[in-house]
Amino acid sequence: MIILGLNIFHADTSACLVKDGKLIVAVEEERFTRIKHFTGFPKNSINFCLKEGRVKLEDVDYICVNYNTNYNFKEKVIFSLRNFYKSNFFKKAFFSLKKKSLKKLFIKFYNLDISKKVKFIPHHLAHIASAFYFNKVESSLGFSFDGSGDFSTVEIFNLGKKIKLLEKVNYPDSLGIFYQAFTQFLGFKNYGDEYKVMGLASYGKPIYKDRIIKILKNKKNFFKLDLNYFDHHQSIIDYDFESGYPFFDDLYTLKIEKLFGKARNINEPIKQIHKDIAASLQTGFEEVVIQKLYDIKEKYKNENLCIAGGCAFNSSLNGKIIEKSIFNNVYFSPNVGDAGGSIGAALLVSKENNEKLEYDQNPFLGTYYSNKYIEENIISKIKNIKNFKYTYYQNLDDLNDKVCNQLVNEGVVGWFQDRMEWGPRALGNRSILGDPRNPEMRDIINTKIKRREEFRPFAPSVLEEHYQDYFDTKTPSPYMSRIVKVKSDKIPGVTHVDNTARIQTVNREQNEKFYDLINEFYKITGVPMLLNTSFNCQEPIVETPEEAIDTFNRTEMDILVINDYIMRKMG
Numbered sequence: 001m002i003i004l005g006l007n008i009f010h011a012d013t014s015a016c017l018v019k020d021g022k023l024i025v026a027v028e029e030e031r032f033t034r035i036k037h038f039t040g041f042p043k044n045s046i047n048f049c050l051k052e053g054r055v056k057l058e059d060v061d062y063i064c065v066n067y068n069t070n071y072n073f074k075e076k077v078i079f080s081l082r083n084f085y086k087s088n089f090f091k092k093a094f095f096s097l098k099k100k101s102l103k104k105l106f107i108k109f110y111n112l113d114i115s116k117k118v119k120f121i122p123h124h125l126a127h128i129a130s131a132f133y134f135n136k137v138e139s140s141l142g143f144s145f146d147g148s149g150d151f152s153t154v155e156i157f158n159l160g161k162k163i164k165l166l167e168k169v170n171y172p173d174s175l176g177i178f179y180q181a182f183t184q185f186l187g188f189k190n191y192g193d194e195y196k197v198m199g200l201a202s203y204g205k206p207i208y209k210d211r212i213i214k215i216l217k218n219k220k221n222f223f224k225l226d227l228n229y230f231d232h233h234q235s236i237i238d239y240d241f242e243s244g245y246p247f248f249d250d251l252y253t254l255k256i257e258k259l260f261g262k263a264r265n266i267n268e269p270i271k272q273i274h275k276d277i278a279a280s281l282q283t284g285f286e287e288v289v290i291q292k293l294y295d296i297k298e299k300y301k302n303e304n305l306c307i308a309g310g311c312a313f314n315s316s317l318n319g320k321i322i323e324k325s326i327f328n329n330v331y332f333s334p335n336v337g338d339a340g341g342s343i344g345a346a347l348l349v350s351k352e353n354n355e356k357l358e359y360d361q362n363p364f365l366g367t368y369y370s371n372k373y374i375e376e377n378i379i380s381k382i383k384n385i386k387n388f389k390y391t392y393y394q395n396l397d398d399l400n401d402k403v404c405n406q407l408v409n410e411g412v413v414g415w416f417q418d419r420m421e422w423g424p425r426a427l428g429n430r431s432i433l434g435d436p437r438n439p440e441m442r443d444i445i446n447t448k449i450k451r452r453e454e455f456r457p458f459a460p461s462v463l464e465e466h467y468q469d470y471f472d473t474k475t476p477s478p479y480m481s482r483i484v485k486v487k488s489d490k491i492p493g494v495t496h497v498d499n500t501a502r503i504q505t506v507n508r509e510q511n512e513k514f515y516d517l518i519n520e521f522y523k524i525t526g527v528p529m530l531l532n533t534s535f536n537c538q539e540p541i542v543e544t545p546e547e548a549i550d551t552f553n554r555t556e557m558d559i560l561v562i563n564d565y566i567m568r569k570m571g
Contacts, residue, residue: 001353002055003062004046005346007339008102010067010123010149011037011191011246014339015045016365017053018346021355025052026365026422028339031543033244037191040244043109048367057110064119064349065102066126066341072151075170079151083233121345123149125163127308127336130344132159133357135331140304141166141296145289145311146338147176154222156296159306163348166300172233173225175285176311178216181230181251182281186274187264191246198316199456201282202498204275211259212284222292229256270455286317293326303328308344312336313424315502318482322475332481334363335423362510363427363479366420369545371563378545378562387570394564396513400520402566403559407435408525411558412448414535416548417513421541425480426534427504428461428514430541430548432557434493434531436460441493441531448556449537457501460494462529463518464507470529476505494531504532 003018005026016026025048030036032044050057106114121129127149128142142157153176154169183197217224227233232251240247257263264274293305305327312318313336322330333340347357382388393399403413413433421427432449434441442458464476472485483502486495494501508515522528534541535548537555542548545562552560552567560567 001061001350001355002053002059003064003346003350004049004060005064005066005342005344006042006046007066007342008042009241010338010341011039012337012339013038013040013042013045014342015042015049016342016346017049017055018350019053019055020358021350022358023343023347023365025049026335026343027367027420029244030540031366031420034540035244036540037246038244039246040241041105041109057112057114060117062119062349063114063117064121064345066121066123066149066338066345068120068122068150070120071122072170076151079171119345119349121348122152123341124152124155124168124309125157126341126344126348128155128157128159128306128344129163129348130340131306131308131331131333131336132163133347133351134333134343134359134361135306136361137304137306137329137331139302140306140331141300141302142306142308143293143296144307144309145175146309147174147180149338153177158300158302167296169222172227172230173223174232175223175289176309177230177232177251178225179281179285179311181232182277184250185252185256185260185263186278187266187268187270189266195313196453196456197278198282198314199453199496200270200275201278201316202496202500203455204272204277204279206280206283207276208260208280209283212280213287215256215259216284216288218284218288218291223288229253282316285314286320289317290320290324290326293321297326304331305329306331308333308336308340310337315481315483319484319500322473322482323484332479334421334425334427334479336481337424340423361478363422364419364429364511365422367543368419369563374545374563374565378549379565382549382567388567389570390565390567392565396516396564397520399561399564399566400517403517403561404521404524406559407433407521407530410435410438410441410444412445412556414548414552414557414560415517416535416542416545416560416562420543423479425504426532426541427478427480428506428511428532430535432533432535434458436491436493436529436531437525437527439492445531445533450533451537455497457496458494458531458533459502459504460491460529461504461506461514461518461532463515463522464505466522466528467503467505471501471503473503477503478505478507478510480504490527491529494529
């Protein structure tokens with residue numbers, strides 16, 4: 001059976017392909033369009049999945065989508081009727097859905113009526129399935145939370161042979177919108193900027209936590225937003241499907257300014273009050289979620305937890321959950337957000353059709369470029385370019401030695417290898433690398449390459465067998481999903497101001513090339529890790545070798561490694 005999974009009509013549109021229960025490939029559309037968090041039709045992703053799977057669209061048995069307009073239908077109607085005179089919610093929502101006909105889109109792009117093949121999967125069910133089926137666990141509780149999906153914002157599941165919904169929170173009460181609204185208030189207006197606030201929080205003190213909790217109205221039954229401070233319930237949050245750019249208006253009302261002062265303009269400097277608000281927001285958010293997790297652990301008696309949804313990208317929260325040992329085992333996937341729902345939807349339908357799921361926990365599911373491609377499309381074009389030098393290394397030990405020597409001499413290295421990672425974080429195949437021992441390395445990379453906010457930290461990629469020597473955690477973190485305390489003073493380049501780091505643990509089975517490079521650095525320096533940040537500069541992570549070279553040329557990266565080639569700019 002051939003199943004095409006899609007995330008569509010949400011940000012971060014994506015596609016995956018499952019053949020006979022095996023996850024073959026998965027990729028996000030933003031990597032092809034070069035528009036961050038792309039919201040339009042994922043044609044390039046679909047085409048790649050079909051090509052990689054060597055199938056035609058006509059051969060696909062099911063097209064599975066991580067949304068279902070019929071889900072929570074009663075709740076949607078009641079909410080719309082109650083808010084009819086305050087807003088045009090129902091009218092806008094209906095009009096939006098009319099524009100977003102999956103049937104019409106496939107006829108437009110492929111001249112094919114796929115109506116009989118489509119399976120609509122409730123949004124949060126797809127979310128939690130992506131974490132549950134990606135990990136080899138027989139039973140677990142599931143906690144999915146985000147801005148909103150099919151009118152739910154939180155759903156709690158019992159996961160096993162069957163998946164059962166236990167509890168849910170409906171729109172407009174939303175932890176995701178709550179956090180996003182404050183992100184906008186703090187002057188970070190782009191979709192997906194919440195991680196900036198999380199990083200900023202480490203520089204402040206939670207002196208406004210009581211005010212945050214007041215707005216969140218934390219109660220024993222979890223939370224309920226004070227809607228006087230938000231306006232999302234009086235309009236419809238929608239994305240520009242035609243252009244693919246995710247943008248919408250501010251989600252907060254001016255009443256928030258009575259509690260916290262004037263909202264920060266995007267061009268205004270960041271002051272201590274903004275850092276303190278960020279710290280208060282993060283602390284309040286963590287407390288509410290963690291208390292709920294304690295409650296469901298006690299209520300439903302399960303030692304395992306799968307976490308998914310856009311809010312599960314909050315690596316600080318994830319670290320606290322594991323640190324407090326609420327559950328014996330906590331599971332993530334490499335892509336817990338909307339894009340990951342494409343995998344969840346596809347695997348659910350595969351399971352429903354009694355297929356045995358065949359998969360591993362390998363996050364390298366994207367595009368691949370061979371040495372032959374590099375020779376024909378890259379080397380042939382640059383070999384005559386003045387001041388551009390390249391060297392081919394048949395022996396990877398020699399290549400690793402050259403790269404590590406560059407790193408120990410304060411060099412910044414672009415590292416482009418094998419299949420592209422699935423998810424928003426560079427895991428060693430589309431990475432920019434530096435020396436974690438160098439206290440100036442963060443500033444060096446920010447100045448030379450990233451050109452981003454100075455308060456944002458970089459992550460360490462550490463050999464799995466050594467992570468406990470440097471970090472206070474008991475379990476590996478292969479997908480860079482959580483923040484932990486740093487135990488060593490030898491790695492200032494990857495240590496945040498609050499003595500934490502968002503770690504990636506690397507084993508040889510999962511990524512042989514990246515493991516061997518780190519191991520070579522370990523032999524030279526005695527430190528078994530590298531600073532690792534995504535290969536991009538104010539754009540999506542590079543997808544092609546051509547994009548890697550373009551970023552290399554636009555920045556002050558010292559060397560670029562593509563497969564077995566090292567490239568340098570001379571002079």
